[in-house]
Amino acid sequence: MTTQNLLVELFVEELPPKVLKKLGDAFAGVLAEQLKALGLATPASAVTAFASPRRLAAHVTAVAGKAADKAVQQKLMPVTVGLDASGNATPALLKKLQALGADVSDPAAAVAALKRAPDGKAEALFYDSVVPGATLEEGLQKALLESIAKLPIPKVMSYQLESDCELPGWTSVNFVRPAHGLVALHGSTVVPVKALGLKAGNSTLGHRFEAAVSPVVFQDADSYAATLHKDGAVIASFAERKAEIARQLAAAAAKVGNGARPIEDDALFDEVTALVERPNVLTCAFEQEFLDVPQECLILTMKANQKYFPLLDAAGKLTHQFLVVSNISPEDASFVIGGNERVVRPRLADAKFFFDQDRKKTLASRVDGLSKVVYHNKLGTQGERVERVRAIAKAIAGQLGDVTLVAQADQAAMLAKTDLVTDMVGEFPELQGTMGRYYALNDGLGEVVADAIEDHYKPRFAGDTLPRNTAGVVVALADKLETLVGMFGIGNLPTGDRDPFALRRHALGVIRMLVEKDLPLSFQAIATAAYDGFPAGLIADARTELSLFLLDRLKGYLKDLGYGVAEIEAVVNAQGMSTWRDLPARLAAVRAFAALPESPALAAANKRVANILKKAGEVDAHVNPELLQEKAEQDLYAALQRFVPEANAQFDAGDYTASLQTLAVLRAPVDAFFDDVMVNAEQMDLRLNRQGLLKSLHDAMNRVADLSRLAA
Incomplete structure (x- = not known):
């Protein structure tokens, strides 16, 4: 199958800058997704999104002029419904075949062409056919309309189509901004698709003021970005435009010297990238007297209102210079610089006025004023x-x-x-x-x-x-x-x-x-x-x-x-967990304990102990050594007497890791206890004593965390 690269561009009026990148990615993504679903593009086809203030575009590699035909098998109906007792086609079957476009002039031949196969408990008739693959014109038309419909548009506007467009008159179109041009090139061939009242061609408009030619004509899909840059003075790629702005900002700051650097603000960076087609960074300045105002005020007004990049010195203090990303590159930039300096001056003057006025009253004198500010109608x-x-x-x-x-x-x-x-x-x-x-x-x-x-x-x-x-x-x-x-x-x-x-x-x-x-x-x-x-x-x-x-x-x-669910559940469910200050230390201790070879057996035993104590109800952690009859329970008691005080001292010192590792030696006596000792002995005093021993074990083991939560 012969393939060529595809380029689609939608030329519109200035798009909302805060969502431009998202719109560009969505337009290209949905378009390519639809082409792949129709079999016109392959899973390996590369997709490149373009987004500038006045255009959304997508370049897709390896797009076929026509999708491959597809063999389809369709279930018709049960054999008992489609064929009579003699094996001839029923009217229902003939009607179904006729609706599918099959030749029913010879009913016997039509039946012979069908397949019979089990379908559940019954047997059904199946019809094999070949569905022709979509042509690029059909598929791209569908994909284009789908990509437009699925754009994450924050707010739609209605506008009337121009009188010389494809659908003249008073027809209205709903879109994020009025659309004025459509390009669709498969290789060097125009694909005659339509959208938003526009018919696709091979030309677009470049920069409003600095395009070398108008319109900008593309020879083929692959020349889109280069031609638009050369003839249209537009950097179509959002990422390339952003990189160029970053390069120019750094260069302009370096010329200022003294370690100057533009303020870092990703949202501002993206918004400015969405406002210009070919960036030109210029250095401007304001009067130094404004630096008496808190720099946060000046920075905010320059960023939020004017989309400027304030310059900070090496110590992070605001300087009286700032950078402007202009959309034009005149030979004499003084008028652009002067204009921006005139625009920012009243903003800074307002900030200085507010600051001076506010300082005339103390904060304490403003407390009563808060009684006039509604917080919530139910909360005063x-x-x-x-x-x-x-x-x-x-x-x-x-x-x-x-x-x-x-x-x-x-x-x-x-x-x-x-x-x-x-x-x-x-x-x-x-x-x-x-x-x-x-x-x-x-x-x-x-x-x-x-x-x-x-x-x-x-x-x-x-x-x-x-x-x-x-x-x-x-x-x-x-x-x-x-x-x-x-x-x-x-x-x-x-x-x-x-x-x-x-x-x-x-x-x-x-x-x-x-x-x-x-x-x-x-x-x-x-x-x-x-x-x-x-x-x-x-x-x-x-x-x-x-x-x-x-x-x-x-x-x-x-x-x-980075902690796992079991580790978290073990710690937050620990006995006596009242403060959260030592959660990181406890979690680290649990992770270290879980890595020990004794951990799985002790966690499982702990879970078993918890279940026994739960069924027993209120159990006192008291052990009478004289009632310990079996060697295994005597050994467990001795181990608790020996190691629990040490573990408790480590716990009290905040060394949770050491505390748990000290208790890890209990694995052998705990395993022996459950192998050799019947907890629920018939003799009540023995039973209570053994439950008390397990309660002592449970209390000691679960001070750092509920280790039963680590059991598989």
């Missing part, structure tokens, strides 16, 4: 919420430290939300917390409280840093617990992929702080403190649901750290 205002967070923070601080920590945490909790009513945060909500820190320092509150105000939102996302100081950890815990308890208390639980109040993120933040900050806090204790922070009757008690939710998130967190 931000002012009421702050009082709950303060109560929770003081309770947690009291468990962790002295009166100094309590005072610091209380002050930070009281002021943590006050920057929400500042002008700067009103303009840039992303700066909440950050501006609170600057204003706290301006008020002379000191770095401990200022850092805690900024950090109480942390961790904001997966992989984010944790609060820098203990006061910040306390307020962050209180803030997240107040949210979790409040939302669970009014029934606002996450469902499926919906989590509007980010409760999963809050839960993960609580877990990370308890584990990674090595806090000696019981989750049950701080959850109780959180519930106590709410006025009676405001919320329902959803403690059980919240605990299960946190436990599920805890298991997910540990799984992401």
